[in-house]
Amino acid sequence: MATLTEAPPPLTPTAPEKKPPRRRGRFTPYWLLLPGILWLLVFFALPMIYQASTSVQTGSLEEGYKVTWHLATYWDALSEYWPQFLRSILYAGAATVLCLVLGYPLAYLIAFRAGRWRNLIMILVIAPFFTSFLIRTLAWKTILADSGPVVSALNTLHVLDVTNWLGWTAGDRVLATPLAVVCGLTYNFLPFMILPLYTSLERIDGRLHEAAGDLYAKPVTTFRKVTFPLSMPGVVSGTLLTFIPAAGDYVNADLLGSTDTRMVGNVIQTQFLRILDYPTAAALSFILMAAILFMVTLYIRRSGTEDLV
Amino acid sequence: MTNKNTDSSGDVRLSGISKTYDNGFTAVQPLDLTVPQGSFFALLGASGCGKTTTLRMIAGLEEPTTGTVHLGDQEVTRLPPYKRPVNTVFQSYALFPHLDIFENVAFGLRRRGIKSVKKQVEDMLELVQLGEQARKKPHQLSGGQQQRVAVARALINTPKVLLLDEPLGALDLKLRRQMQLELKRIQTEVGITFVHVTHDQEEAMTMADTVAVMNAGRVEQLGSPTDLYENPNTTFVANFLGTSNLIEAEVDSRSGGEIVLKAGGGKLVLPEARYAGPTTTGGKVLVGVRPEKISLTHADEAGEIPEGRNRITGTIADSSFIGVSTQYVIDSPVCPEFEVYAQNIDRDDRLVPGAEVVLHWNPAHTFGLDADQDIDAGIQEEATV
Numbered sequence: 181m182a183t184l185t186e187a188p189p190p191l192t193p194t195a196p197e198k199k200p201p202r203r204r205g206r207f208t209p210y211w212l213l214l215p216g217i218l219w220l221l222v223f224f225a226l227p228m229i230y231q232a233s234t235s236v237q238t239g240s241l242e243e244g245y246k247v248t249w250h251l252a253t254y255w256d257a258l259s260e261y262w263p264q265f266l267r268s269i270l271y272a273g274a275a276t277v278l279c280l281v282l283g284y285p286l287a288y289l290i291a292f293r294a295g296r297w298r299n300l301i302m303i304l305v306i307a308p309f310f311t312s313f314l315i316r317t318l319a320w321k322t323i324l325a326d327s328g329p330v331v332s333a334l335n336t337l338h339v340l341d342v343t344n345w346l347g348w349t350a351g352d353r354v355l356a357t358p359l360a361v362v363c364g365l366t367y368n369f370l371p372f373m374i375l376p377l378y379t380s381l382e383r384i385d386g387r388l389h390e391a392a393g394d395l396y397a398k399p400v401t402t403f404r405k406v407t408f409p410l411s412m413p414g415v416v417s418g419t420l421l422t423f424i425p426a427a428g429d430y431v432n433a434d435l436l437g438s439t440d441t442r443m444v445g446n447v448i449q450t451q452f453l454r455i456l457d458y459p460t461a462a463a464l465s466f467i468l469m470a471a472i473l474f475m476v477t478l479y480i481r482r483s484g485t486e487d488l489v
Numbered sequence: 490m491t492n493k494n495t496d497s498s499g500d501v502r503l504s505g506i507s508k509t510y511d512n513g514f515t516a517v518q519p520l521d522l523t524v525p526q527g528s529f530f531a532l533l534g535a536s537g538c539g540k541t542t543t544l545r546m547i548a549g550l551e552e553p554t555t556g557t558v559h560l561g562d563q564e565v566t567r568l569p570p571y572k573r574p575v576n577t578v579f580q581s582y583a584l585f586p587h588l589d590i591f592e593n594v595a596f597g598l599r600r601r602g603i604k605s606v607k608k609q610v611e612d613m614l615e616l617v618q619l620g621e622q623a624r625k626k627p628h629q630l631s632g633g634q635q636q637r638v639a640v641a642r643a644l645i646n647t648p649k650v651l652l653l654d655e656p657l658g659a660l661d662l663k664l665r666r667q668m669q670l671e672l673k674r675i676q677t678e679v680g681i682t683f684v685h686v687t688h689d690q691e692e693a694m695t696m697a698d699t700v701a702v703m704n705a706g707r708v709e710q711l712g713s714p715t716d717l718y719e720n721p722n723t724t725f726v727a728n729f730l731g732t733s734n735l736i737e738a739e740v741d742s743r744s745g746g747e748i749v750l751k752a753g754g755g756k757l758v759l760p761e762a763r764y765a766g767p768t769t770t771g772g773k774v775l776v777g778v779r780p781e782k783i784s785l786t787h788a789d790e791a792g793e794i795p796e797g798r799n800r801i802t803g804t805i806a807d808s809s810f811i812g813v814s815t816q817y818v819i820d821s822p823v824c825p826e827f828e829v830y831a832q833n834i835d836r837d838d839r840l841v842p843g844a845e846v847v848l849h850w851n852p853a854h855t856f857g858l859d860a861d862q863d864i865d866a867g868i869q870e871e872a873t874v
Contacts (some may be wrong), residue, residue: 387583390550393570395576395597400715405596409587 235462245458257463260448265471268443271358271433275365279373279422280415282366287377287414288407305374307309312360313368317435324354324436340407356438364432372421380414381407416483424472444468498561499526499649499682499839500592501547506556507706514544518706519555524684524699525649526561529676531685535729539706540686541580544652544721547684548577560649571600576643577652581659582635584627590614590638591623597646613645616675633664639671644679653685655691669696669733690730696717702726704867718779720763724858727777729867734783736776736801737860740768747852750774753823757799757855764857773860780828782854787837788845800849803827805842815840819848 235253239245258265290301308316323330331354334340343349347361384407390404408415430445444464451461501524508517517539524530530719532540545551545714547558549570557566565573576597594613595606605608614620617637627635636656643651656672657665673696676683687693693700694714699712702725710722721727724735736759738750748759748768757776765773778799794800802819812833817840819827827847831840840846 256520385583386581387581388585391577391579391583391585392596394548394550394579395577395646396571396600397596398571401600406585465844 186256234458235466237459239398240349241456250459253459254467260465261444261464264442264444264447266470267441267473268427268445269475271362271365271443272423272429274362275369275426276373276419276423276455278362278366279370280419283373283377284415287374287381288310290374290378290481291381292386294367305371307370310343314431314435317364317368317431320360320436321355322362323411324363326353326355330354340412355436356441358437358441360436361433361441361443365426365429368429368432369422369426372425373418376417376421377414380411380417384410398476412483416480419479420476424474424476427472428468500524500559500561501530501650501682501684502557502559503543504557504559504591505548506546506553506558507679508539508546508551511519511555512765515706517546517553520706520708522701522708524682526682527680528699529673529683529685529697531687531693532703533687533690533693533699533729534703535688538703540688541654542704544577544654544684544686547650548575548652549573550577552773552819566785574596574649575652576646576648576650577654578636578639578643578656580655582627582636582639582656584638584642586627589624589626590619590630591860595629596642601646609645616644616678617641617671620707632660633668635669636660637671640675644675644681647679648681650682653683653686655686657687657689672696679782694730702729704729720856721777721858722765723866724775724862724864725867727856727858727867728865732780732828733777734780734824734827735858735864737864738774738776738823739817740770740772740774743768744769746859748774750776752776753801753821755801755823757801758852759857760853763855766857766859775858775860775862777856777858777863777873778850778854780816780848781814781830781850783829783831783850784818785829785831785837786838786847786849787839788847789839791847794849796846797851797852799852799855800847801827802845802847805840805844805846807842808840819846819849 190413199368203399233247234245236247236251238247238248238250238253265466286301286305290298294301320441325331327450331340334343334354335352340349340352340354343359344351348362354360354363379482388406388410389402389416392406397405427443430443430449433441433443433446434449447470448461451457451464493819501522502738503520503728505519505521506517507515507519509515520543524542528580532543534540542551546553549565549572553566559565560574565575568698582766585596588596591610591614593612598609611620612625617640619634619641621636622630622634622638625640630638636659639656645783653672660668661824663762669692672683672685685693685697694717699711700714702716702717704725710717710726712720715827717726718730721733727733727735728757733797736752736757738752741749741751742799743749743761746761748761748764750757750759759774759776761768766772766774768774788802801821801823803819805817806826807818807819809816810833814830814832817829817831821827827848
């Protein structure tokens with residue numbers, strides 16, 4: 181902290197500066213940084229440059245691709261696939277909100293109420309990671325199967341009537357609908373929400389709750405004015421860790437959705453691996469990245485947690 | 490703000506209050522305590538003696554196992570903290586890190602739905618001399634400043650009772666002395682009942698009008714600082730508040746309001762008024778005297794000591810010069826480590842370790858304690874503080 185009382189640096193050199201003794205290992209920090217820098221260079225910077233150059237190439241698979249600075253690819257990609265972009269953001273947004281709504285109470289419970297059960301619940305939260313992402317997603321195919329107990333329960337309770345009306349489901353099915361994709365995304369990214377939330381909740385000094393109560397705050401007010409604001413770093417990092425990968429995800433849409441629920445990740449995958457239109461795929465990737473960066477920046481600014489994160 | 494008044498709306502009355510935790514540990518034994526309106530009351534004791542638990546039961550942060558808590562005429566035993574007209578200055582302050590100083594202080598007012606808080610908060614920050622810091626965050630302030638914010642945050646609500654839980658524990662010695670006077674000044678200015686929990690006997694004595702010495706979940710003795718210091722009722726109080734020299738003695742005879750006791754080879758006189766225990770001849774009594782009440786005379790001049798003083802002989806085992814006084818440890822047949830604090834007025838150069846001396850004091854300064862107690866109670870605790 182700078183204070184006004186700090187003495188200004190002396191203006192005139194008082195004594196001839198002594199040569200500092202040569203410190204051995206001055207470069208050690210840089211040597212230690214080297215592996216990380218190399219890693220970033222090889223696995224991040226180079227692929228990015230390669231992708232960027234791919235996105236402005238033209239040509240075909242038979243004739244080969246050349247850099248022609250054909251920026252129209254971006255415009256074409258955006259105008260053709262904007263519905264998938266929009267859908268990605270909507271689904272990822274819905275999944276993020278669901279994760280927050282489901283994850284916050286659980287994180288709160290683990291942090292403040294679980295007592296000796298804390299570690300067990302934490303393990304249960306992380307346990308799904310011991311299984312492959314694909315298998316977990318496939319399991320949801322069974323959970324949401326047309327004749328399964330979940331769907332028939334939802335049917336009996338007339339929940340499906342509501343979701344049909346909202347356009348989240350169609351007919352008597354949940355599979356192959358937006359709801360199924362959002363469910364899959366929520367399930368798969370929930371731990372990424374819970375863990376940062378837990379970390380920031382757990383750091384809150386319990387005496388602050390007592391102090392708030394002592395200063396006439398009811399428990400609800402204590403939560404609103406003290407606990408929640410102090411957990412904002414967790415909320416922000418949790419939502420980012422959920423939203424960013426969810427927006428680029430294609431596995432859930434692929435396994436649980438239909439052609440009507442294709443997200444931009446599915447488009448990129450198809451362009452790269454099936455149609456083999458590399459420039460379009462690369463352009464789509466960059467648009468997605470730019471869009472996410474833009475939204476995230478806006479979000480962090482708005483939430484005003486720069487100094488908290 | 491009101492000045493000190495005589496109504497009883499700020500009285501704290503604890504009746505038969507006790508706390509036993511789920512694990513069976515009894516932190517507070519059933520205890521009755523009345524803190525009068527407008528007083529500065531200190532709960533003094535070593536850590537784990539139940540003083541903080543008592544405070545938390547008044548605040549509503551801990552539910553008593555038995556007994557009731559009254560504030561004035563209102564029973565608050567089952568009221569949650571946010572419904573009690575009581576505020577707490579927490580140990581290590583518990584300031585809200587995400588709010589600036591102004592909002593920290595305004596917190597209580599806002600929760601009670603008061604809209605225009607600006608004037609009040611500014612006045613309060615002025616009172617604790619933090620007007621300039623209103624827009625800073627707690628972590629930007631020094632320990633002493635944070636401490637004052639914590640006081641301001643609690644005081645602004647003009648509670649009936651202000652509870653202070655070791656509020657100065659985190660400060661260094663010099664700042665602590667300064668804040669003690671500051672708190673005392675604020676208390677006199679606002680006239681609110683202060684209940685102050687501390688393990689520092691000097692702090693309790695300088696600040697409080699009334700001190701309750703707690704030990705093992707019980708109040709050992711309650712009284713004004715002078716009263717506690719001069720007339721301790723138990724060995725714990727005698728040793729915990731300052732230092733006492735305790736001598737095991739035997740009742741020899743009684744006459745004219747005085748008890749004559751045998752200790753070692755000599756006789757000691759104890760005023761009857763300063764001993765509450767039984768005085769049958771041959772009965773054991775612990776005789777106590779504070780180190781600063783004692784005079785030291787070199788054995789060569791023993792004849793010059795006036796008649797009628799209690800006297801004991803011994804050898805100086807250790808002496809340490811600390812400016813205003815010299816502290817001697819005397820090895821005496823009746824008490825192995827007799828402490829004497831002598832003012833440095835006319836220093837006798839012969840009073841060095843190894844010298845034979847006579848200790849003598851006015852019998853009126855002698856107090857008596859029941860000999861059925863642990864003579865060392867309360868010593869260890871103080872040493873660890």
